[in-house]
Amino acid sequence: MKLRFFGSSLVSSYWNGAATYYRGLLKALAAHGVDVVFYEPDAYQRQQFRDIADPPWARVVVYPATAAGWQQALDEAARDADLLVKASGVGVFDRELEIAVPHAVRSGAHCAYWDVDAPATLDTVAGDPDNHLRDAVPRYDLVFTYGGGDPVVEAYDKLGARACVPIYNAVDPETHHPVPARDEWRCDLGFLGNRLPDREARVDEFFLDAAARAPQKSFLLGGSGWDDKPVPANVRRLGHVGTADHNAFFCSSVATLNINRASMARYGFSPPTRIFEAAGAGACLITDRWDGIADFLEPDREILVVDSGAEVAAVLERLDPARAHQIGAAGRARVLSAHTYAHRARQVLDRLGTPGFGREAAE
Known part of the structure; x- marks a missing residue:
């Protein structure tokens, strides 16, 4: 499976609390043979405060934080994606990407909205009757979330999500483990x-x-x-x-x-x-x-x-x-x-392996 993922940053945790979630989950998916390309904007000095080099299990594409930059990146990503993902909180042109991704998916492929801050997103949408996600969410085949349990699933159901699946944070034992105190x-x-x-x-x-x-x-x-x-x-x-x-x-x-x-x-x-x-x-x-x-x-x-x-x-x-x-x-x-990312990756793959994992599976 070719996974093309738009997120805040895979290589920098600078003002980017989702970095280790992305790393752990996508690394675990790559271990199952998933071909991962991560698209992130050159924004908020994150490239100047990198924590890691480009990892061996994903190709990282850093695109200009401009209107032309995100559009060119999306065109490239959609060209061969089996699953095209837009994460919340990319940081620049989020609204534009969230509207554009479902329309960009090639025939036979799928798209998912991956909300890494579902409670805040849902509170924002609830307080804004004109929020673009009210129209955009039903166009995605699937919503994954960072967490939230039944309350988040029910809220996304009310927004018209075809399906909503929480994929919780976890630990990558190779990254987080006991070390000597400083x-x-x-x-x-x-x-x-x-x-x-x-x-x-x-x-x-x-x-x-x-x-x-x-x-x-x-x-x-x-x-x-x-x-x-x-x-x-x-x-x-x-x-x-x-x-x-x-x-x-x-x-x-x-x-x-x-x-x-x-x-x-x-x-x-x-x-x-x-x-x-x-x-x-x-x-x-x-x-x-x-x-x-x-x-x-x-x-x-x-x-x-x-x-x-x-x-x-x-x-x-x-x-x-x-x-x-x-x-x-x-x-x-x-x-x-x-609660390792190996456990979480298995949940993702099991869900994606469900026949008609979009609206058909939810109905």
Whole structure:
């Protein structure tokens, strides 16, 4: 199968939280013989902040972030694609691509919309009766999503999607695994995430409030955009942390905090990549509460669940390194047994192998 995929970036995680999702999933699909070509725009300085070279399992096409650039890239991609994919959040000319892709597919081929931020997308569409996706979504043969469970599937059904299949984040054991801690990054609690509008208030609530309540503990904040954010004195800011350093980040703290963005927490069943990456590295995970956690990791044994910054501070007060190691080891065992990208790739291929996987399969 020839898969032609339009996404934000495969080679750079700079302002691109979906990078490791793309890498893990497409690498696993390529292992099954899928011919992958990834199309990404030259935008947001991502090419200047690459984390990886072009991988051996995919051809990467970087096209100019112009009207002519995306059109030429789409013409090339559609020429031989068996499955033509437009991911959400490419970053430039998203609307134009989302409208154009279903019309560009050659006879006998299929197209899919791959939503890597379904809760935010659906909230945007719900608040805009003229949103282009209302007309575009029914034209795609299939919608894949980063997650979201039944609430996201039901919302896409209401938009007229022919079929909607959540393909959750996972771990690539070759990429995320335990490594020695870095002395300069040792801390009691680390959080890794870019500063985004629907995340910042929850970072204030769960991370910075916890730091203010536990001045004797040390906190490490990684991710882009936090440079001018006021923080307590016991919080150190790292700025952008490339994927090559993620394992060391997770392995240098007693615990790692996951904070779902507001929309993801509201829909539930949307574990971000950081959950699986940190678990793969053997980190002791603390997460804000959201529906569906137990489908991925068992609370109190493989992950700790909190409802506020005050609870985060209380957890840190009683969490010793031995207990943290025990939780991290249990979480790592769980994701390796059930939540690798090899598991997710099999789900994708099984769905694509369903006869008439578009509207006919849904009816």
